[in-house]
Amino acid sequence: MAEFIQILISGLSAGSIYALAAVGFTLLWQASQTINFAQGEFVMLPAFFVLALTVKLGLPLPLAIILAIFLSVLLLGAVFKKLVVEPMIQHGTLPLVIATIALGLLLKEGVKEFYSPLGQPFPSLFPQDVLSVFGAAVSIPDIANFVIAMGTIIGLQLFLARTRTGRCMQATAQNPDVAQILGVDIKKMVLYTFLINGALAAIASVLITPIYLAKFSNGEVLGLVAFIAAIVGGFNQIRGALVGGLLIGVIDNLSAGYVSAEYRQAVPMLLLIFVILVRPQGLLGTSEGRAV
Amino acid sequence: MLELKDLHGGYGKIQILNGTSFKIPPASITTVIGPNGAGKSTVFKAVFGLLNITSGQILMDGQDVTRRTPKQMIDAGVTYVPQGRNVVPQLSVYHNLELGGITSNNQARVRDRIEQVMDQFPMLRQFKDRKAIELSGGQQKQLEVARTLLLDPKLILIDEPSIGLSPNLVQEVFRTLQALRDQGVTILMVEQNAKSALAMSDYGLVLELGQTRMHDAADKLLADPRVGHLFLGGHIEEEETA
Ligand SMILES: Nc1ncnc2c1ncn2[C@@H]1O[C@H](COP(=O)(O)OP(=O)(O)OP(=O)(O)O)[C@@H](O)[C@H]1O
Ligand SMILES: [Mg+2]
Numbered sequence: 240m241a242e243f244i245q246i247l248i249s250g251l252s253a254g255s256i257y258a259l260a261a262v263g264f265t266l267l268w269q270a271s272q273t274i275n276f277a278q279g280e281f282v283m284l285p286a287f288f289v290l291a292l293t294v295k296l297g298l299p300l301p302l303a304i305i306l307a308i309f310l311s312v313l314l315l316g317a318v319f320k321k322l323v324v325e326p327m328i329q330h331g332t333l334p335l336v337i338a339t340i341a342l343g344l345l346l347k348e349g350v351k352e353f354y355s356p357l358g359q360p361f362p363s364l365f366p367q368d369v370l371s372v373f374g375a376a377v378s379i380p381d382i383a384n385f386v387i388a389m390g391t392i393i394g395l396q397l398f399l400a401r402t403r404t405g406r407c408m409q410a411t412a413q414n415p416d417v418a419q420i421l422g423v424d425i426k427k428m429v430l431y432t433f434l435i436n437g438a439l440a441a442i443a444s445v446l447i448t449p450i451y452l453a454k455f456s457n458g459e460v461l462g463l464v465a466f467i468a469a470i471v472g473g474f475n476q477i478r479g480a481l482v483g484g485l486l487i488g489v490i491d492n493l494s495a496g497y498v499s500a501e502y503r504q505a506v507p508m509l510l511l512i513f514v515i516l517v518r519p520q521g522l523l524g525t526s527e528g529r530a531v
Numbered sequence: 532m533l534e535l536k537d538l539h540g541g542y543g544k545i546q547i548l549n550g551t552s553f554k555i556p557p558a559s560i561t562t563v564i565g566p567n568g569a570g571k572s573t574v575f576k577a578v579f580g581l582l583n584i585t586s587g588q589i590l591m592d593g594q595d596v597t598r599r600t601p602k603q604m605i606d607a608g609v610t611y612v613p614q615g616r617n618v619v620p621q622l623s624v625y626h627n628l629e630l631g632g633i634t635s636n637n638q639a640r641v642r643d644r645i646e647q648v649m650d651q652f653p654m655l656r657q658f659k660d661r662k663a664i665e666l667s668g669g670q671q672k673q674l675e676v677a678r679t680l681l682l683d684p685k686l687i688l689i690d691e692p693s694i695g696l697s698p699n700l701v702q703e704v705f706r707t708l709q710a711l712r713d714q715g716v717t718i719l720m721v722e723q724n725a726k727s728a729l730a731m732s733d734y735g736l737v738l739e740l741g742q743t744r745m746h747d748a749a750d751k752l753l754a755d756p757r758v759g760h761l762f763l764g765g766h767i768e769e770e771e772t773a
Contacts, residue, residue, distance in 0.1 A: 422634035
């Protein structure tokens with residue numbers, strides 16, 4: 240039982256970070272039909288911003304993190320939209336998908352080439368202590384990661400639901416034609432979505448990288464997991480992406496703990512296949528989620 | 532109030548409006564009729580800044596408003612209710628109404644107006660917390676009509692409001708429009724339901740192939756045999772040459 244609780248909590252913790260990436264992925268899809276196959280690299284990269292700022296420039300960690308989030312919002316949000324999405328979407332969804340795949344490769348190889356091909360230690364943000372909960376040893380970073388990731392997603396949900404700007408963003412995603420005729424500045428709303436995705440990726444990056452090392456290839460698994468979590472959750476709902484992320488985190492950790500660490504990689508894939516077969520619209524998805 | 536002068540325009544390279552011209556007076560209801568594909572909806576899009584206009588002019592109260600953006604047209608006092616369903620499906624009825632006043636700098640006033648239109652359309656108050664997608668087609672249309680009133684527009688462009696509405700609700704919407712006209716609002720409407728629409732309108736306008744074919748007092752058009760013929764599927768030219 241103690242072991243189960245332990246595994247469950249670290250699964251939820253990892254899953255909530257996956258959910259950050261999956262939520263961003265879903266938001267971009269809703270707002271601009273962008274399927275961002277560079278999302279994994281978007282989560283890989285900000286950790287290197289932090290490293291560059293701390294190791295190379297000697298800035299203190301908290302400041303470096305704030306700057307890295309800022310840089311991500313700018314580069315992975317605004318610049319990505321301007322230089323990749325806007326020119327490519329005019330040619331259709333498929334060219335854009337290919338462009339994001341290319342961008343992912345570019346970011347990956349760029350970090351490998353210009354920073355390092357080796358995994359870099361990344362400072363942990365929280366004390367590495369262990370708390371005892373019902374006899375289970377629960378790590379403080381796990382709990383802190385979970386709280387921050389969930390807090391971010393809940394905050395985002397509240398922003399979208401409770402503020403007028405958030406509702407304008409929803410209107411733009413759900414029915415851009417109507418949003419436009421009512422005078423919503425739909426271009427600005429789509430831009431906000433990209434900025435938010437940049438911030439979500441950066442937060443996910445600084446939370447997840449201390450668990451592993453900062454490495455150019457970190458995006459491979461993360462991107463896949465975010466993609467699967469988004470599909471499992473229904474692709475058109477933030478709540479779905481959240482549930483998808485948590486589910487993958489928990490199942491992944493449970494299978495690593497009880498089945499085999501070797502096969503854990505296959506587990507999200509199995510979940511994906513299962514969901515596609517049983518509930519093609521996703522766990523929480525609705526077939527009429529998008530009215531055009 | 533609104534004047535179109537020899538308007539040309541279309542979608543991409545496809546020309547739909549071929550010199551549309553007409554002028555409608557303030558505080559009046561004008562119904563636009565014409566066969567499918569005549570360009571009725573396209574005229575509305577042109578006025579509201581949603582069409583690529585190649586030449587011609589749109590004037591409002593004598594002022595040139597050609598090629599304005601939708602936002603600028605809203606600020607100039609125009610609202611537009613397109614054909615079909617036009618709600619934000621997952622937002623509540625209340626929040627759909629709120630979007631109708633989203634461009635206003637006075638949100639307190641918008642909230643008051645929402646209360647007033649909910650008095651006018653009690654169904655909306657009853658379902659204000661439901662998602663818009665959960666309303667029936669007729670209820671969604673009422674929501675759209677109500678939403679268009681929040682900014683107290685001077686000119687309402689309303690495209691086929693009666694589709695999907697029961698005859699009772701159609702009359703209800705028509706009465707709402709007439710009441711607005713009596714308050715000084717100008718209304719330009721497209722209706723398939725030509726007989727009952729002309730019967731409640733001041734003027735009628737027949738559009739064909741992107742050009743104004745007839746424009747007269749509504750009762751005159753109603754009595755015109757060529758209009759009757761048009762609705763049996765013919766063309767005006769055939770009638771004229773016959
Ligand atoms: N977005 C678009 N892109 C290209 N062509 C369009 C577009 N919208 C309409 N058209 C074409 O423009 C022409 C006029 O369309 P419009 O919708 O204005 O007709 P309408 O008179 O409103 O017809 P209906 O009675 O069917 O509503 C049609 O031939 C239509 O196919
Ligand atoms: Mg039409």
